[in-house]
Amino acid sequence: MLNIEIETIWRFHKEGSPQTAVVMLGILNEIRKTGKLTSAADHAQLSYRHVWNLVEQWSEFFGVPLVETQRGKGTTLTPFGEKLVWAGERMQARLGPQLENLAQELATEVKPFLHQRPSVIRVHASHGFAVSKLRELLDREPGIGVDLRYVSNQHSLESLAQGACDLSGVHLPRGELRAQNIQAYREWLDPREDRVISFVTREMGLMVKRGNPLKISSLEDLVARKARFVNRDHDSGTRLLFNQLLALHKIDEAKINGAQQIEFTHAAVAAYVASDMADVSFGVEAAARQFGLDFVRLLTEDYFFVCRRAFLETEPVQRVIDIMKGQEFRDAIASLPGYVETRSGSVSTVKEFLESVEGDEPVKRGAKASLPK
Structure with a gap:
């Protein structure tokens, strides 16, 4: 069986600059839910160090921190980080069924050319x-x-x-x-x-x-x-x-x-x-x-x-x-x-x-x- 998934990418650009940032909102969402960077790394199937570096790069790009870490209290999102996550939640909720429809249309067009019937x-x-x-x-x-x-x-x-x-x-x-x-x-x-x-x-x-x-x-x-x-x-x-x-x-x-x-x-x-x-x-x-x-x-x-x-x-x-x-x-x-x-x-x-x-x-x-x- 052929199944097709269409996913969105959040890519940020700065006007007049070639610099871009691709923000993985799933990482931020996992931090929001668990308060742990280790959980976010496991969820994304990335190393802890790599996830931390990504968060640091995103914060540097925006000029605003996305997370806050306090000893004994774990990691929390800043108000800006929260805003990004909720924007992502709304986007996924809004576009999810439409993307599923588009993926199904593509699968329907492709399947006649495959041996699977x-x-x-x-x-x-x-x-x-x-x-x-x-x-x-x-x-x-x-x-x-x-x-x-x-x-x-x-x-x-x-x-x-x-x-x-x-x-x-x-x-x-x-x-x-x-x-x-x-x-x-x-x-x-x-x-x-x-x-x-x-x-x-x-x-x-x-x-x-x-x-x-x-x-x-x-x-x-x-x-x-x-x-x-x-x-x-x-x-x-x-x-x-x-x-x-x-x-x-x-x-x-x-x-x-x-x-x-x-x-x-x-x-x-x-x-x-x-x-x-x-x-x-x-x-x-x-x-x-x-x-x-x-x-x-x-x-x-x-x-x-x-x-x-x-x-x-x-x-x-x-x-x-x-x-x-x-x-x-x-x-x-x-x-x-x-x-x-x-x-x-x-x-x-x-x-x-x-x-x-x-x-x-x-x-x-x-x-x-x-x-x-």
Whole structure:
């Protein structure tokens, strides 16, 4: 199997000078997390002396120290070093899924010229942490390839309807907004030919700074507390869901400070809050925990896959279903805060699936913030 990874390089130039610096942000991030230069060296698979020399060179280039070392207290980043690391976190969160899409496009173009001809499953799915976990397990399966593209909810269903993908990953809220969203999907679903593969549920809500200093516990508090908000892009399913919640609570988006400031992934908006460029955002709990944020739960979503009935009879999709039902997948999902595997891998008709969740109770408004575990 051929897998392609595209990585970014941070190369700094000084105007009018040939001098450059290539900063390995992974080293600085490891120092921030562990307080140990030795851990950063081990993580980068470099010698301690080489890592120390790199840090010294970067500090000399910028004219500002990046780390501080105190006897008995280890090594910490300076405010400038912290700023570089958080900029890197935001960049990776923002560009990661886009780079994965580009890498997949390149792999798809190259593979026909190689002797390897595995069975390829084309997956168009809304971006999510559980989808990434499934992809990791599928990549280890011999003789099966995954062409995964991250797209919005509606675009994934459009792709399936047009024959551009084999599996469409979709998320659907429980509670008061469910009927509204089902109605929007009806034009793309074929109850006779489409089948639903259950996957996971995930918790959606407000990501706030550790300790929740603004005491945000509801959507109304975004306006009342004059909180700085960072939003998702207009094409994302999460942005659509947020707009629906605002309408449900009769909140004018124009009154939210920063509602027009956008980022493109759950992790990107979480990183934005964690780096103190915003006070709050809306997204999945797993992203909040990843960046050490508190989380105010607002609702639960079902994430599932849709495929054609005939596709279920093929060997590749049966292997995907077997992985979903396996213990390794269950353990992987259990490690994601706010995610729960729910009858993962079970297949139902569209009608059966929708009827199975019609009795869900609407989530209570104003749920209290929960602290990181």
